[in-house]
Amino acid sequence: MLTHVLSIVADGVLLGLIYAITGLGLSLVLGVMGIVNVAHSAFVMLGSFLAFELFRRFGVDPVVAFVLALPVFFVLGIVVYRVVITRVQSAAQTQGLVAMFGLMVLIENLGTIAWTTDTRVVTASYTNASLVLGGVVLPHVRLIAGGLALLLIGGVWAFLRFTLTGRAIRAMGQNPEAARIVGVDIARLSAVMFGLGIACAGAAGVALAMVFPFSPNTQVVWLAWAFLVVILGGLGSVASTLAAGIAVGLIQSVCTAVMPFDTVYLVLYVLLAVILTVRREGLSRAVRRTI
Amino acid sequence: MSEAGAEALLTVDGIGKRFRGVVAVKDVSFTVAPRSVLGLIGPNGSGKTTLLNIVNGVLAPDQGEIRLSGAVTTGRRPSDLAALGVARTFQAARVFSTLTVTQNLFVPLLHQRALERRAAHRRALELLAFVGLERHADRVASELSGGQQRLLEFARTLVTRPKIVLMDEPFAGVHPQIKATLIRCIRETVAAEGASFLIVSHEVPDLVAMSDRMVCLVEGAVAAWGLPADVIREEKVIDGYLGRSEEAA
Numbered sequence: 143m144l145t146h147v148l149s150i151v152a153d154g155v156l157l158g159l160i161y162a163i164t165g166l167g168l169s170l171v172l173g174v175m176g177i178v179n180v181a182h183s184a185f186v187m188l189g190s191f192l193a194f195e196l197f198r199r200f201g202v203d204p205v206v207a208f209v210l211a212l213p214v215f216f217v218l219g220i221v222v223y224r225v226v227i228t229r230v231q232s233a234a235q236t237q238g239l240v241a242m243f244g245l246m247v248l249i250e251n252l253g254t255i256a257w258t259t260d261t262r263v264v265t266a267s268y269t270n271a272s273l274v275l276g277g278v279v280l281p282h283v284r285l286i287a288g289g290l291a292l293l294l295i296g297g298v299w300a301f302l303r304f305t306l307t308g309r310a311i312r313a314m315g316q317n318p319e320a321a322r323i324v325g326v327d328i329a330r331l332s333a334v335m336f337g338l339g340i341a342c343a344g345a346a347g348v349a350l351a352m353v354f355p356f357s358p359n360t361q362v363v364w365l366a367w368a369f370l371v372v373i374l375g376g377l378g379s380v381a382s383t384l385a386a387g388i389a390v391g392l393i394q395s396v397c398t399a400v401m402p403f404d405t406v407y408l409v410l411y412v413l414l415a416v417i418l419t420v421r422r423e424g425l426s427r428a429v430r431r432t433i
Numbered sequence: 434m435s436e437a438g439a440e441a442l443l444t445v446d447g448i449g450k451r452f453r454g455v456v457a458v459k460d461v462s463f464t465v466a467p468r469s470v471l472g473l474i475g476p477n478g479s480g481k482t483t484l485l486n487i488v489n490g491v492l493a494p495d496q497g498e499i500r501l502s503g504a505v506t507t508g509r510r511p512s513d514l515a516a517l518g519v520a521r522t523f524q525a526a527r528v529f530s531t532l533t534v535t536q537n538l539f540v541p542l543l544h545q546r547a548l549e550r551r552a553a554h555r556r557a558l559e560l561l562a563f564v565g566l567e568r569h570a571d572r573v574a575s576e577l578s579g580g581q582q583r584l585l586e587f588a589r590t591l592v593t594r595p596k597i598v599l600m601d602e603p604f605a606g607v608h609p610q611i612k613a614t615l616i617r618c619i620r621e622t623v624a625a626e627g628a629s630f631l632i633v634s635h636e637v638p639d640l641v642a643m644s645d646r647m648v649c650l651v652e653g654a655v656a657a658w659g660l661p662a663d664v665i666r667e668e669k670v671i672d673g674y675l676g677r678s679e680e681a682a
Contacts, residue, residue, distance in 0.1 A: 306550075309536050310543045313529040320527035323489060324541040324589060325515030331543075 145277035150399045151392065152278055156288035158391025160349045162384045163291040164364060165371025166298065167342030173377030174315035174335050177227065178235075181242045183365035184249035185215060185340050189347020190264075190356045191257060197264050204266055204352045208290050211344040219340025223333045231332075246361075253358030261355045269352075287349040294345055298338070299380040311335050370414055441500075442467040442629050443488070443597055448497035450483055457483045458653045461497070465597060465646075468627045470619065472644035472661060474637055476674045480653040481633045482524070485599045488631070489521045490514045501596065515541065518596030522603060526582040530575035534566055534585055537574050541592050553592055560588040564618055580611035587615060591622060597629045598622075604636045612636075616643060637675065641665060649674060 196202035230238040268282040302308035314321040375386030441464035458480040486492040490511040538557035564584040647664040651673030
């Protein structure tokens with residue numbers, strides 16, 4: 143019985159780490175820049191297909207794809223910032239939202255053209271292997287994906303906490319006007335921040351591809367997961383996003399173990415509704431304006 | 434309006450600004466000399482803060498020109514102006530609340546070269562001692578009192594050795610001790626570093642005591658400009674802002 147419980151908890155925590163990085167970029171971009179990036183999950187999906195293509199064509203291990211995804215998606219994020227965000231940032235909130243929604247639809251449709259709606263999997267050499275610790279079964283892919291997610295979360299946390307650019311990003315998030323007046327180039331820093339958010343999305347896509355089957359349409363489900371983490375964790379806090387991701391992973395893991403699979407989503411979204419009603423600022427009590 | 438023989442650090446030349454047809458500032462001209470303090474007074478709504486916002490690039494004027502050491506800066510972004518040596522404080526101190534006191538001072542160093550940055554790090558720590566916040570170096574800024582936050586904001590403006598610091602109501606609502614510290618720091622910064630200050634304040638006696646020149650705005654226009662003692666005796670300034678004492682009346 144204890145072994146079973148420990149397995150459920152371990153599974154939930156590992157899944158939660160992946161969910162945490164799925165929501166991390168969304169949370170940071172929304173919390174620091176006030177941009178509701180509904181196209182976030184489309185970049186997650188592109189990350190999954192990056193892992194898929196690298197593995198299928200060149201036999202590149204998903205761990206390597208995870209590392210490669212960071213600079214590739216960072217640059218992609220900066221391009222999207224320059225081409226799309228700068229044009230809608232000062233417009234009405236709805237206009238920005240519609241633009242990001244349009245981008246999401248565009249990427250999903252391009253994905254469907256490129257890869258069809260067939261479900262794909264990335265099957266690495268260790269996909270079916272497991273580590274057994276005192277009777278607790280820990281699948282290698284979940285351990286590796288969870289470990290990579292934890293490293294990324296730690297890296298982002300350290301970047302924001304200990305580097306000058308990271309601190310300036312936090313300053314910009316708290317008071318953009320004051321940051322601008324003390325000499326911070328808000329446009330440049332916003333591009334970096336958005337690039338970082340998209341880099342997290344791409345890396346999350348690789349981690350998700352290691353664990354779950356996916357298709358271009360799956361991104362809508364991942365968007366819901368990402369928002370769930372952001373709403374639960376509040377905005378712009380790496381630690382709260384990590385806690386929220388693990389909470390979602392644990393809830394999913396426990397629900398999957400004790401009730402029919404079909405009802406798991408129902409439980410999660412009822413919980414979400416309750417959280418929004420009782421504590422709309424999330425775990426970190428952080429609320430913020432949006433564009 | 435400029436003083437003969439003195440090369441101005443900051444020139445405000447014929448500045449005008451309207452908000453939806455309402456004139457906020459009209460044809461305002463004055464200069465700030467290097468290594469000096471200029472006090473800017475006037476009743477509420479006379480356009481003082483609007484003028485500061487124009488000088489540091491937050492607002493664009495409808496007419497006129499701002500020059501810094503002779504170079505036109507009108508229309509430049511606040512971050513560009515900060516790099517050129519224009520610093521600013523606000524009516525309510527705008528510190529970065531979740532950063533520590535020291536980290537607040539490092540934010541303006543973001544776009545500096547590494548060598549300058551190392552020197553500026555040392556300077557940041559010296560500035561904390563200068564404003565009396567060295568004991569609070571590792572505290573999160575939100576834990577400071579309002580007056581201490583104002584000192585922190587002031588120290589932050591000095592990190593990059595600005596040519597001119599624009600201060601909006603620096604003495605409003607602060608403890609007399611904090612006010613005394615601010616006045617001392619402003620005087621010492623002018624004397625030791627050659628920076629200039631443009632200070633908006635309703636604390637007229639303090640401003641008269643510390644300013645080299647004063648400007649009074651009334652209804653968006655310059656009512657008087659010159660030596661502080663002369664400005665506060667101007668009829669337009671008395672009628673439009675200071676009022677007359679009962680004895681005089």
